[in-house]
Amino acid sequence: MSTRKASLTDKQTTNGTSKYVLERCASINEYYDISFKVMLLGDSAVGKTCVLVRFKDGAFLGGNFIATVGIDFRNKVVDVDNLKVKLQIWDTAGQERFRSVTHAYYRDAQALLLLYDITSKMSFDNIRAWLTEIHEYAQKDVVIMLLGNKSDMAAERVVKTEDGEKLAKEYGVPFMETSAKTGVNVELAFLAIARELKHRATQQPSEPKFKIHDYIESQKHKSGCCGM
Numbered sequence: 081m082s083t084r085k086a087s088l089t090d091k092q093t094t095n096g097t098s099k100y101v102l103e104r105c106a107s108i109n110e111y112y113d114i115s116f117k118v119m120l121l122g123d124s125a126v127g128k129t130c131v132l133v134r135f136k137d138g139a140f141l142g143g144n145f146i147a148t149v150g151i152d153f154r155n156k157v158v159d160v161d162n163l164k165v166k167l168q169i170w171d172t173a174g175q176e177r178f179r180s181v182t183h184a185y186y187r188d189a190q191a192l193l194l195l196y197d198i199t200s201k202m203s204f205d206n207i208r209a210w211l212t213e214i215h216e217y218a219q220k221d222v223v224i225m226l227l228g229n230k231s232d233m234a235a236e237r238v239v240k241t242e243d244g245e246k247l248a249k250e251y252g253v254p255f256m257e258t259s260a261k262t263g264v265n266v267e268l269a270f271l272a273i274a275r276e277l278k279h280r281a282t283q284q285p286s287e288p289k290f291k292i293h294d295y296i297e298s299q300k301h302k303s304g305c306c307g308m
């Protein structure tokens with residue numbers, strides 16, 4: 081189905097190397113004002129596909145693990161301050177053999193959600209290597225968020241919450257523990273990214289700067305949730 085663009089471009093800003101266009105677009109199924117590309121990265125089996133499906137469909141993909149081949153994407157439109165923000169979310173294959181395919185997509189992403197699995201020390205240790213790749217291939221001003229997934233698996237946990245927090249602090253990126261199984265913090269992660277991107281794109285110099293860390297903390301406390 082084709083998307084009709086109603087040529088209502090209101091505003092265009094440049095921010096470092098990235099360019100955002102505020103546009104009003106419509107199709108029968110989808111209506112949005114502004115759109116951004118978000119990529120999910122991290123080792124195989126950390127739960128990237130499950131986090132995306134939880135956010136998009138509100139469901140958990142349990143059962144047999146089927147590894148992503150190459151790259152896949154899904155769209156979701158969310159409301160941010162009366163604007164319809166479309167997130168085009170690219171789910172990448174974590175397996176090493178697909179890296180050269182996924183590298184080609186980094187440059188177009190405005191935000192990256194980098195996942196590890198709290199029950200896998202190796203997936204956590206590999207985060208530094210992922211960040212090196214990101215710095216090599218992604219836009220300089222890309223928004224990065226670190227997520228420690230599978231927070232429901234308390235008995236199998238091998239990565240402490242504090243270690244995730246510490247690493248995120250070292251790289252200056254926001255951090256949350258999520259569970260695709262229970263849904264904890266999944267929506268918050270995407271909404272925080274949507275807000276950050278929307279603010280970057282539309283912010284007037286007179287407006288106060290959006291602070292993603294503060295937003296996350298305030299929303300966590302509002303919903304009364306924590307890492308679990």
Ligand SMILES: Nc1nc2c(ncn2[C@@H]2O[C@H](COP(=O)(O)OP(=O)(O)OP(=O)(O)O)[C@@H](O)[C@H]2O)c(=O)[nH]1
Pocket residue numbers: 122123124125126127128129130131141142143144145146147148149172173174175229230231232233258259260261262
């Ligand atoms: N308990 C629990 N299991 C999860 C969670 N997220 C994912 N899983 C399970 O972990 C396995 C891997 O999940 P996927 O989402 O396919 O992993 P992926 O990161 O997309 O893997 P690749 O496609 O190979 O990169 C599946 O068996 C999921 O059911 C979670 O939050 N909690």
